[in-house]
Amino acid sequence: MRYIKNLLTVFFGIALLSSCSASKPSITANANNACSNLLAFSSSENAVVIKSASLVPAGPVPAVPYQPPYAGTLASYCRVDGVIDERIGEGGKPYAIGFAIALPEKWNGRFMMQGGGGLNGSVATPLGSNAAGDMTALQRGFAVVTTDTGHQGTHGFDSSFFSDQEATLNFLYQAIGKVAITSKHIVAQYYGKAIEHSYYMGCSTGGREAMIMSQRYPRLFDGIVAGAPAMRTSFSNLADKWVMTSLATVAPKDEQGHPLVAQALTEQDKTIVMNGLLKQCDAMDGVADNMISNVVGCNFDPMSLACSATKKQACISPEKAKAIKVGFAGPKNSLGVQVYPGFWFDTGITETQGIPGLLNPGFHPIVGKITSTEMNVDQEAMAASTPSAFVGDSAYWTLLNTFSNNGGKLIFYHGVSDPWFSAQETARYYDQLVKDNGGAEKVYQWSRLFLVPGMGHCGGGAAALDHLDMIAPIVNWVEQNQAPEQIQVTGQAFPNRSRPLCPYPSYAHYSGAGDSEKAENFTCKYPGS
Structure with missing residues (x-):
């Protein structure tokens, strides 16, 4: 009897294994077909051309410039590369708004737009790696999009595109809006259902873009994280x-x-x-x-x-x-x-x-x-x-009641030691935001600023805890209504240390008891209290 039972177990086990093995190519084929079908995507809102759409096999997380490597692997995903509004611009130079979307095999229903840096000019790998802690947004199951904001540059500060009006306007604010709308349609078509929650995260130029989203496109994103925003670059220079x-x-x-x-x-x-x-x-x-x-x-x-x-x-x-x-x-x-x-x-x-x-x-x-x-x-x-110098200085609008009334949540963070854009500038903007939107108690319900001691521009610092995860706090705030009272950080500068970041103007103060290397023994305190 035991022999027959074991034989049946082996038989059904082999049958099940064969069934799974047979279905795997089918699943891969279906995913590949769904991905390649996006080559035919079209939009009535923008002139979109999909240049490529193919599956990227599972593998290690690609290296991110100026960031330590991410552990773990990336599951397979559909990579889509496309352009919007291809044209010949000033001086016979070709222009287009380039973008790339990563559509993960196991989608969590969320969409993230990844901000740029410098003067943009290239399409970064869509990972959602900014202030992502131990795991990128793509690893977590977000669909992620990036863009060059309408021009290709020879380096990160190539300003030659400023000679073209359309390219300049795209860099300022048009491109991110067009890419957000287009990529949302692509995501919905690929998965066959609507996006549940949309997020924007960026630092420096990406921080400025994040602010632009809250100011010019207040209904496009549920949660926004703006790091060290380049909101008035001619004046910060x-x-x-x-x-x-x-x-x-x-x-x-x-x-x-x-x-x-x-x-x-x-x-x-x-x-x-x-x-x-x-x-x-x-x-x-x-x-x-x-x-x-x-x-x-x-x-x-x-x-x-x-x-x-x-x-x-x-x-x-x-x-x-x-x-x-x-x-x-x-x-x-x-x-x-x-x-x-x-x-x-x-x-x-x-x-x-x-x-x-x-x-x-x-x-x-x-x-x-x-x-x-x-x-x-x-x-x-x-x-x-002057208008010619004011390029990029378009992110200082503070009346955000359409964004907040739509349920939007906005987190700022800024390294106190940032030598390019003063953290005082972001604090001043936040103070004005409070004044223009009903006072601290009201604004505190949908926007908070976190200053990061010792941190430089978007990261780094010999005495900084700059390992930040801003994805979890913004998601929890948007989806669970759990406001970030503290955000715990760590860093290579002090391997055994953790600290809470506190909402401005409060700061992390040691309670006087317990291990001072652990965040749990700190409370948020206001200066002078």
Whole structure:
């Protein structure tokens, strides 16, 4: 009897295995057919041409520039590449809005648009890797789309497309709207059902694009995450030039008499500044840990480190102290009006890796080389306000009641040590957002800002916890109405440390009990409380 039972078990097991083996090619064939069928996709709203549509087999997660590798694998997915509005533009140059969509085999019903960077100009791999923690959006089952926003560039800051009106408008705001609408139709056609929830995530230029979505396309996305947004680039460039010019006043000069800004401060100078900053502000969050969490309450003054008749040790020259103070205060015009916020003093200001900190000034991709120790802020601000310079500066609209009334949720995050776009600028925007949308209590229900101590531009920092997962918080807020009271972060800088990010203007404060390396022993506290 047992023999017959075992025989039946083996027989049915073989039959089941054969059935599964036989069905696998069928499933793959069906997926391949569904994918290739997208080559015939057309739209009544935009002139769309699908250039390719094919299955990508399961495999490792592709490398992402400037990010550590992602663990795990990617399940197979349908990769679609296409263009919108192909044309011949100014100077006979070909233009089109390029895009790529990844349609995962196991779709979770969600759609994510991945923001760009720099001046765009290339179609990145659609992964949803920005602030994704341990797992990209595609790994989680999101359908993901990316775009070049309407032009191809030879490098990340290739601005030659500005000579073409349509290409410029596409970069500013048109392309992301067109791609969002088109790609949503493609996703729905592929899966045979509507998208359940739509998200936009980006940093830098992608952060600006995220803001554009909340401002110009308030009904397209349920949840938006805007990191270190490049919302006023002509003015942020002005501010970077201001800092570099201020440091130029104490820099040695080359043979042509031009300041060597990178040599304005010695390594000893920078060490003294950092030690003085940490001495004053590190423990303001309840624990001395080489991190400044209470950045809003840190009123560090470099002049406190100026050498004098009574202070000859651990000091820098008064001229250097003043240059640092003036630079970080930000540019003001002749009437004393702040034309761009200053920069907070933070642990990343002496950063040497990646994008160097503000006290390690070098060549700026937009500002270029500093050749003078003087700067006319009135003239610079006027130039920054001209239409030709104002490209990209279109993301400062603060009345977002259509977005919020539609149930939209908006998360900002910004590294406090960002040397390109001041975190104070994002905080100022958020403050204005609160004023223009019914006050803090009301806005707090749909938008929050999280400052990341020590982090540079979109990531990095020798004393930063920059391993962020912003996908889970925005999804939970949109779909479960679970507002992010804290967002836990980790990082390579401190391998055994975790901290909570707190909604601005609160900060992570050590409770005084328990392991100070663990986030659970910190609470969110408001400056001055």
